[in-house]
Amino acid sequence: MEATLDVPPPLDLARTFSRFRTWGADPVNRLGEGVFRRAVRVGGGWHGYELRWTGEPDAPRISVRVPGARRPFVLAAAVAEARRICGADLDLAGFYIAAKADPVLGDLVGRLHGLRPTLMPEPFEMLVGSICAQQVNLTFAFSLRAALVRRFGSSLRVGGETVYVFPEPAILARARVSQLRAMKFSGRKAEYIIGLARSITSGSLDLAAFADRSNEEIIESLTALRGLGRWTAEWFLARGLGRGDVCPAGDLAVRKAFEHFYNRGRGLSERAIRRRAKAWGPHQNLAVHYLLAGQRLARATAGGGT
DNA sequence: AGCCAGGCTCTCG
DNA sequence: CGAGAGCATGGC
Numbered sequence: 001m002e003a004t005l006d007v008p009p010p011l012d013l014a015r016t017f018s019r020f021r022t023w024g025a026d027p028v029n030r031l032g033e034g035v036f037r038r039a040v041r042v043g044g045g046w047h048g049y050e051l052r053w054t055g056e057p058d059a060p061r062i063s064v065r066v067p068g069a070r071r072p073f074v075l076a077a078a079v080a081e082a083r084r085i086c087g088a089d090l091d092l093a094g095f096y097i098a099a100k101a102d103p104v105l106g107d108l109v110g111r112l113h114g115l116r117p118t119l120m121p122e123p124f125e126m127l128v129g130s131i132c133a134q135q136v137n138l139t140f141a142f143s144l145r146a147a148l149v150r151r152f153g154s155s156l157r158v159g160g161e162t163v164y165v166f167p168e169p170a171i172l173a174r175a176r177v178s179q180l181r182a183m184k185f186s187g188r189k190a191e192y193i194i195g196l197a198r199s200i201t202s203g204s205l206d207l208a209a210f211a212d213r214s215n216e217e218i219i220e221s222l223t224a225l226r227g228l229g230r231w232t233a234e235w236f237l238a239r240g241l242g243r244g245d246v247c248p249a250g251d252l253a254v255r256k257a258f259e260h261f262y263n264r265g266r267g268l269s270e271r272a273i274r275r276r277a278k279a280w281g282p283h284q285n286l287a288v289h290y291l292l293a294g295q296r297l298a299r300a301t302a303g304g305g306t
Numbered sequence: 307a308g309c310c311a312g313g314c315t316c317t318c319g
Numbered sequence: 320c321g322a323g324a325g326c327a328t329g330g331c
Contacts, residue, residue: 130313137311140329186327188314229314253312292312 001075005051005062007088012057012114015293016086019118022296024142027149027164028125029085037158039165040066040081041122042074046165048158049078051085057114062086067158087116090242095286102280104261105287108294117289119242123207124200125166126240127222130232131192132185147183148193172197192227199225215243238285247277247284257291260298 013036020031030037036051047066055061064082066075083089099105120126128148133141152167152175172193180190199205205225210218215237222233234248248254249270258273259265277284 133311134313135311135326136313136328137330140311143329181327184328188326192314227314231313235312248312251312256312 001069002063002065003075003079005064005079005082007062007086009059010057010114011060011086011116013053016116016118023138025146027146028166030161030163037161037163039156039163040078042077047074048156048163050159051082081121084119084121087119090116090286092116095283098283105290108290112290112293115293117239120240122166123240124169126236127196128193130235131189131227144185169197169200173201195226215246244282244285247274247288249273253292254288257295260295261291
């Protein structure tokens with residue numbers, strides 16, 4: 001079955017999806033030329049789907065195909081997930097208007113026209129990915145995550161490619177620290193991941209219930225768990241739930257981006273960053289994504305190499 | 307060779 | 320409380 005994905009322009013999918021290859025391959029989110037493949041949860045099972053795009057950012061044509069599906073609700077689930085991955089429901093137009101008041105953002109929205117954050121539809125996957133990324137460089141974080149997925153996740157075939165399903169909490173709840181240590185996880189990361197999986201399988205943590213809770217309530221619930229701090233919780237709000245009024249100001253790359261664009265490369269406190277971000281109100285999440293992408297843009301042109 | 311990576315916990319003062 | 324050590328590995 002197949003459907004077209006209706007997203008308010010602009011949407012530059014090549015740029016939006018580039019994060020799935022910038023730091024290495026991602027066996028769960030498989031990016032090809034003009035095509036993205038992933039598996040969506042429907043009831044108790046998983047269905048692989050393909051998202052294809054053509055056209056310019058101001059008039060993108062996007063299709064979602066679920067090979068072998070025969071029931072409409074399976075296609076509907078894939079379409080709904082694809083919309084999240086594209087960041088379709090974020091208020092890009094509102095952000096672009098607000099950005100005009102800020103010279104830095106005003107410039108970046110021109111150079112990154114159509115960029116949207118990719119919202120991660122599976123909360124457990126998002127949190128484990130964040131634990132992988134704590135403290136280490138992102139290339140290494142991606143390799144850790146990929147190894148975890150290949151070892152504990154199941155796989156299916158979509159359009160001639162293998163797509164992995166991120167390991168379920170029930171699987172990782174039974175994993176051993178020693179197994180993860182052998183895969184180059186630190187003992188801490190291994191404990192955090194297994195502990196998180198167990199708090200989900202035991203029922204003490206209900207990630208699905210977060211949808212209608214406030215940012216502060218969610219931060220409080222997540223940081224009560226061992227291994228999840230404010231950084232992880234704020235990225236979860238931003239990239240997992242798509243909350244607009246969030247700025248992960250403690251993030252090293254975010255801090256460097258703020259220092260680069262707003263303080264001539266000189267140091268800025270986390271407080272100062274939060275203060276500035278707060279003025280962007282509901283557009284903080286998008287602003288942060290544009291600053292990070294802008295920083296990568298600057299590095300790519302200046303560095304020449306990496 | 308040594309320092310840094312898109313943190314977090316634990317321990318001290 | 321706030322500061323500081325320890326974690327563990329890969330890349331430059």
